[in-house]
Amino acid sequence: MMTYLVTGGAGFIGGHVARALLARGERVVAIDNFNDYYDPAIKRHNAARLREYDKFHMIEGDIRDVALVDRLFAKRGITHVAHLAAMAGVRESVRQPRLYLDVNLTGALNLLEAGRAADIKQFVLASTSSVYGRTKILPFVETDSADRPLAAYPASKRAAELLAHTYHNLFGMQVTALRFFNVYGPAGRPDMMPWRLLEATQSGERIKLFNGGDIHRDWTYIADTVTGVLAALDRPLGFEIINLGCGAPISLKDFVELIEKFTGKTIDKVSVATPASDPPITYCDNRKARELLGFAPAISVEDGLRRTWDWFRDYRGL
Ligand SMILES: NC(=O)c1ccc[n+]([C@@H]2O[C@H](COP(=O)([O-])OP(=O)(O)OC[C@H]3O[C@@H](n4cnc5c(N)ncnc54)[C@H](O)[C@@H]3O)[C@@H](O)[C@H]2O)c1
Secondary structure, three states, X not given: OOEEEEEOOOXXXXXXXXXXHHHOOOEEEEEEOOOOOOOHHHHHHHHHHHOOOXXXXXXXXXXXXXXXXXXXXXXXXXXXXXXOOXXXXXXXXXXXXXXXXXXXXXXXXXXXXXXXXXXXXXXXXXXXXXXXXXXXXXXXXXOOOOOOOOOHHHXXXXXXXXXXXXXXHHHOOOEEEEEXXXXXXXXXXXXXXXXXXHHHHHHOOOEEEEHHHOOEEOOEEHHHHHHHHHHHHHOOOOEEEEEEOXXXXXXXXXXXXXXXXXXXXXXXXXXXXXXXXXXXXXXXXXHHXXXXXXXXOOOOHHHHHHHHHHHHHHHHOO
């Protein structure tokens, strides 16, 4: 009997991954501490939707709690882990490096330790395109050493990848680290650009654009990301680090224009300098994901933004 643990299961990607697993009939346990990095009501809403499934169990708890994590693996018979819980904001990590390292590195350690004791079949670790920093190698490719992180967040994620390798080496744990690229879509994160821009079309709030919007991001629609995560859970590969992104970066300026087009509103924008924590571009070479996971991102940024806007309208009752 297989049981999937989705950490951060009340969050954006975790909520979608948990639902996709439940929809195909799996048993899913989620753990989340419902912290207030962004409005926890959104996480409560995500968790409530998951509770509609019989095979779902939600644990409100912290991955830094070693006893809780150990008990959870022993009691629930966990066989597969999608480790998505994290503190995920780049700029907030500049202000709170200790918290980021505690949750993202020590938290990962707790899950790897418990996973080893439980002899799990597959461990999928959420990593990030931001480990590539300001690399000159474009598109971003896994063979890049990715050893110049720009902030504590990517440093903590890169460190977790390295630690995960240790568990593969010493104990033969099957680990796939997925480097997500700028994931967006329905029930997305309110601290990220897509949601903030959609909000701004309603509130009129002024939005700061780094370098006048002349930065590029490789936006990846949530459904494509979820398909990749499930493929990684289904295919133990030894130890692999795999980019999971659309592979079609667009400028922030064009991204904003798309949102203005769909919403019929003009956003009040102001240019600010790009902070030292943020790269000028994210750009995914996804050939490895295509080869090893059968990954084939299907939703263009135009399509994805239109779907996100449809969801937002419904969510806000517009
Ligand atoms: N969204 C993106 O574009 C993106 C890009 C790259 C990587 N990632 C990674 O993907 C994963 C999911 O990101 P997301 O966008 O869904 O973010 P999210 O913040 O919506 O989800 C993370 C969840 O983890 C939970 N969490 C945080 N600390 C915890 C703790 N100590 N104990 C238990 N739960 C805790 C949060 O409450 C939240 O619900 C993260 O690991 C993130 O770093 C996301």
